[in-house]
Amino acid sequence: MNPTLSPSPAAAALLRGSDRNILLGLYEKLVLIREFEERVKFLFLEGTMPGTIHQCQGQEATAVGVCAALRSDDFITSTFRGHGHALAKGLGVQEMLDELFGASTGCCKGKGGSMHMGNMDRGMVPGIAIVAGGIPLAAGMALAFKLQQRPQVVACFFGDGAVAEGAFHEGVNMAALWNLPVVLVCENNLYGASTRIDKVMKNPCVADRAAAYGFRGETVDGNDVLAVLAAAQRAVAECRAGQGPVLLELLTYRRTGHSRRDACHYQPKDEREAWFARDPIERFAAQLAERGDVTPADLAAIRARVEQQIAAAVAVAQRAPQPTLADLTTDVYA
Amino acid sequence: MKRQGIAEALRDGIAEEMTRDPSVFCIGEDIGVPGGWGGAFTVTLGLAEKFPGRIIDTPIAELGFTGVAVGAAMMGMRPIADVQYGDFLFLASDQLINNAAKLRYMSGGTVKVPLVMRAPIGATGRGSQHAQSMERYFTGVPGLKVVAVSTAYDAKGMLKAAVRDDNPVMIFEHKLLYGSKGARAEPGAVDATSEIPDDDYVVPLDRAVVRREGTHVTILGWLLMAHFAQAAAAQLAAEGIEAEVIDVRSLSPIDYETIGASVRKTGRVVIVEEGPKTGGVSAEIAAGIMEHCADSLQAPVTRVASADVPVPFTPILENAYRPDVPRIVAAVRQLVGS
Numbered sequence A: 001m002n003p004t005l006s007p008s009p010a011a012a013a014l015l016r017g018s019d020r021n022i023l024l025g026l027y028e029k030l031v032l033i034r035e036f037e038e039r040v041k042f043l044f045l046e047g048t049m050p051g052t053i054h055q056c057q058g059q060e061a062t063a064v065g066v067c068a069a070l071r072s073d074d075f076i077t078s079t080f081r082g083h084g085h086a087l088a089k090g091l092g093v094q095e096m097l098d099e100l101f102g103a104s105t106g107c108c109k110g111k112g113g114s115m116h117m118g119n120m121d122r123g124m125v126p127g128i129a130i131v132a133g134g135i136p137l138a139a140g141m142a143l144a145f146k147l148q149q150r151p152q153v154v155a156c157f158f159g160d161g162a163v164a165e166g167a168f169h170e171g172v173n174m175a176a177l178w179n180l181p182v183v184l185v186c187e188n189n190l191y192g193a194s195t196r197i198d199k200v201m202k203n204p205c206v207a208d209r210a211a212a213y214g215f216r217g218e219t220v221d222g223n224d225v226l227a228v229l230a231a232a233q234r235a236v237a238e239c240r241a242g243q244g245p246v247l248l249e250l251l252t253y254r255r256t257g258h259s260r261r262d263a264c265h266y267q268p269k270d271e272r273e274a275w276f277a278r279d280p281i282e283r284f285a286a287q288l289a290e291r292g293d294v295t296p297a298d299l300a301a302i303r304a305r306v307e308q309q310i311a312a313a314v315a316v317a318q319r320a321p322q323p324t325l326a327d328l329t330t331d332v333y334a
Numbered sequence B: 001m002k003r004q005g006i007a008e009a010l011r012d013g014i015a016e017e018m019t020r021d022p023s024v025f026c027i028g029e030d031i032g033v034p035g036g037w038g039g040a041f042t043v044t045l046g047l048a049e050k051f052p053g054r055i056i057d058t059p060i061a062e063l064g065f066t067g068v069a070v071g072a073a074m075m076g077m078r079p080i081a082d083v084q085y086g087d088f089l090f091l092a093s094d095q096l097i098n099n100a101a102k103l104r105y106m107s108g109g110t111v112k113v114p115l116v117m118r119a120p121i122g123a124t125g126r127g128s129q130h131a132q133s134m135e136r137y138f139t140g141v142p143g144l145k146v147v148a149v150s151t152a153y154d155a156k157g158m159l160k161a162a163v164r165d166d167n168p169v170m171i172f173e174h175k176l177l178y179g180s181k182g183a184r185a186e187p188g189a190v191d192a193t194s195e196i197p198d199d200d201y202v203v204p205l206d207r208a209v210v211r212r213e214g215t216h217v218t219i220l221g222w223l224l225m226a227h228f229a230q231a232a233a234a235q236l237a238a239e240g241i242e243a244e245v246i247d248v249r250s251l252s253p254i255d256y257e258t259i260g261a262s263v264r265k266t267g268r269v270v271i272v273e274e275g276p277k278t279g280g281v282s283a284e285i286a287a288g289i290m291e292h293c294a295d296s297l298q299a300p301v302t303r304v305a306s307a308d309v310p311v312p313f314t315p316i317l318e319n320a321y322r323p324d325v326p327r328i329v330a331a332v333r334q335l336v337g338s
């Protein structure tokens, strides 16, 4: 299924009407996530980085678009595939690389690792690696905001695979019932692990679920960062106004393996090619060029800056202090 | 005879049972997808082509597909279900514990649930939610049988026994013991290959096995810890300590006949368990030894287990979490010296 979504007028308005620096900031975040993931992949395959990895190359625009619509005190919940969400929400490259290297200076002191990336001070709960496990959690966080009469919202990231879990139904139903300020962000990349969505859903339109629970859902081109941003801004505004939740289905594609050394043999070649041609970063670069005030040199400078930032952080992370044995038993209880 | 790892031996065992009995089928996530992995650890690789329609890929819905498997089992099928990581059994556990385990009893002995549930466990660099030792949560559930396989021979034989058993049987497998290959190979894997006979065989679900004979001390372990216990015994032999190593393997019921015979001979016991010490299966075994053969004990039972913490990600702490050969050796030395 190659979605043919009509171009978003709201996205076009953002492209014309936004400040140049804001747009370049979005571009930088997209490139940062891509370069971070590519570097991490290299380090992992090279054998210097421990653990396992789930990466998001190709899906950068979902994280960047949604998080750009949030304030720094809003929260996100994430999954096992959370590096992009973390960078988009404002976690530092250094604290994330340190975490991946298991260092005590990592955002979770090396105890969490790739699948549990998070930093509460930045508004990101450690990734919940149990599929759909973050959905009721996000509803509960939003319930707290409502009870405390705080204006924050929660953006809850999950995959198309999560929709089949009981936790999705239970969490979404309560979010709907109590009008909770949650933006339910389904990154529909067409696959849950090796399984294509048409093998596990009779109705493959995830956004349709919302109507069944009595609230608004929308399918968005998840590889168009401005379309995502526009949809997220609207959803966040509705949630802040007490008209939550909103379900955003963001259509996107995972260019890399599900995890580790997965070679994606289950993804047909023509499908991969079609989606590679809709790369979110290249598309945004082309959109920026239309404005007339962004040059290829501007974009190249951003890329160079990002590459340098990551290289410097990797060098630091590789020498970052590891926990000591005494750390094994700390942090179990509050 | 052929030499096989656990993943291959399970695969052959499943294929043989499916050939023998048309009511056997597999159900789980990503187990039969073309171009996929044959389950998280390659156990069902290639079976979908061999048995069309009988390797059922499900949505990501552990509670749901476990319930489906229980229902099918009640109606005369013999499902082999699996979760990708043991940790996800928490989602499936309502169907396993409230339905599968109890329906026999609740129905006054009229319902049968011949279900097999396989689950990989073990701390392997994946952090807190893909790592837990899950046996402990199911050994105290009447109506369930629980086994843990540490060699390819046992894996195949116990899988076959489980399929043929009329009760729900849970089979725990360790990620470092599968011998999975290619992209699914595990760093730090331990050799669990066996010579596998060509002829059909089963391994009973209620018997422990003596892996090494000795007279000074009995070391009890299962899964990865059964391997580490044997490595520790080999080291201890060099310093004159003869340790008997028992692979407990059947965790519910526990085989106190085999364990008791060893304890009566050695008078000293070290139980090794991957997983927090508090509430572990080792606690149950220690209490069982007190009930069955306290008279023979020359020293209190000793346990080597993990700290009471979730599984940490960083390798330094994960290695500290997982009991290892040096810690087993040290515990035995101290016990034998006492």
Ligand SMILES: Cc1ncc(C[n+]2csc(CCOP(=O)(O)OP(=O)(O)O)c2C)c(N)n1
Pocket: A080, A081, A129, A130, A131, A132, A158, A159, A160, A161, A162, A189, A191, A192, A193, A254, A258, B029, B060, B062, B084, B088, B091
């Ligand atoms: C409850 C649970 N079941 C199974 C898994 C194993 N698993 C990890 S990711 C994944 C696929 C998830 O697919 P989706 O939700 O679409 O997210 P994506 O990987 O595409 O980002 C599976 C089956 C898990 N982590 N948790």
Ligand SMILES: [Mg+2]
Pocket: A159, A160, A161, A187, A188, A189, A190, A191, A192, A193
């Ligand atoms: Mg997906």
